[in-house]
Amino acid sequence: MLRLILGGARSGKSxxxxxxxxxxxxxxxxIATSEPRDAELDARVRSHQARRPAxxxxxxxxxxxxxxLASQASxxxxxxxxxxxxxxxxxxMLDNPERLAAERDALLDALARLPGDxxxxxxxxxxxxxxxxxxxxxxxxxxxxLHQAIAERCDQVVLTVAGLPLTLKGPTP
Numbered sequence: 001m002l003r004l005i006l007g008g009a010r011s012g013k014s015x016x017x018x019x020x021x022x023x024x025x026x027x028x029x030x031i032a033t034s035e036p037r038d039a040e041l042d043a044r045v046r047s048h049q050a051r052r053p054a055x056x057x058x059x060x061x062x063x064x065x066x067x068x069l070a071s072q073a074s075x076x077x078x079x080x081x082x083x084x085x086x087x088x089x090x091x092x093m094l095d096n097p098e099r100l101a102a103e104r105d106a107l108l109d110a111l112a113r114l115p116g117d118x119x120x121x122x123x124x125x126x127x128x129x130x131x132x133x134x135x136x137x138x139x140x141x142x143x144x145x146l147h148q149a150i151a152e153r154c155d156q157v158v159l160t161v162a163g164l165p166l167t168l169k170g171p172t173p
Contacts, residue, residue, distance in 0.1 A: 001117050001118070001155045001156065002111060002114070002118045002120075002153060002154045002155050002156075003017075003020065003117075003118065003119045003120065003154060003155065003156040003157070003158070003170075004120045004122065004147070004150050004151055004154045004156070004157045004158070005017045005020075005119060005120065005121045005122070005158050005160065005165075006122055006123070006124040006147065006157070006158070006159045006160070007123070007124055007159060007160035007161065008123065008124055008125075008127070008161070009123065011124075011160040011161055011162065011163070012160045012162070012163035012164070012165075013121050013122075013123075013160040014048060014082055014083070014121055015051070015163070016158070016160050016163075016165050017080055017082065017119045017121045018051065018052065018080065020119055020173060021056075021078050021080045021117075021119055022053070024078045024117050026076055026077055026078040026116070026117055027057070027076070027077055027078065028053075028056045028057065028078045028079075028080060029056065029057035029058070029059060029072055029077065029078070029079050029080070030052060030056050030057065030058050030059070030080050030082065031059045031060075031061060031065070031068055031069070031072070031079055031080065031081045031082070032045070032048075032058065032059070032060045032061075032082060033060075033061060033062055033065065033081065033082070033083060033084070033086045033087035033090065034060075034062070034082075034083075034086045035062045035086075035090055048082070059072065062086075062087065062090040063087070063090055063091060063094075063099075063103060064103065065081065065087050065103065065107055066103065066106035066107040066109070066110040067106070069081070069107070069110055069111075069114055069118070070110050070113075070114070073114040073115050073116045073118060074115055074116050075115045075116055076116065077115075077116040077117070078116065078117040078118075078119065079114075079116065079117070079118050079119070080119045080121070081118070081119065081120045081121060082121040083121045083122050083123060084120055084121065084122035084123075084143075084146065084147075084150070085122050085123040085125065085139075085143050088100075088104075088139065088142055088143055088146060089139065091103055091104075092135065092138065092139055092142065100142075104142075104146060107150075108149050108150070108153070111150065111153045111154075112153060120150060120154075122143070122146075122147060122150075123143070124147070124159065125139070125140050125143050125144075126140055126143065126144045126147075151168075151169065154169065154170070155169075155170050155171075156169060156170030156171060156173070157169040157170065158173065
């Protein structure tokens, strides 16, 4: 099953995704895309690490997400990716549009072929005001397009608000 869990900052999306991974009863590998670049993000990463079960596997991959998913996905395995928008930010910060397009296309192509249970977590950023800066507007646009393309491929899409899951597509968890 391929799932997309969306939500705003502190919406409960990661906790919900972790509950789904645990409930799968499968071995879980957590794929972290974050590159902590400041103390605040580092604290968020530590909070996520402290919350995860010690027996879960961990792969840290900030850029080549499709490659990691292709190599790790298997029947009887749950992969939890947290989060797509941090991965997108890492690619945008490279200031290499060709690399961004190649990694995004590779991810979208890979999703159709991945076995096992895949849970993708991402920040829904397009529900607020239009940002003033060019890079921020590009980020919001790219995230919106990515979410649309991934949601189309997913069996289940859930939006979390105030810690509550709202099923947008597929079976209610």
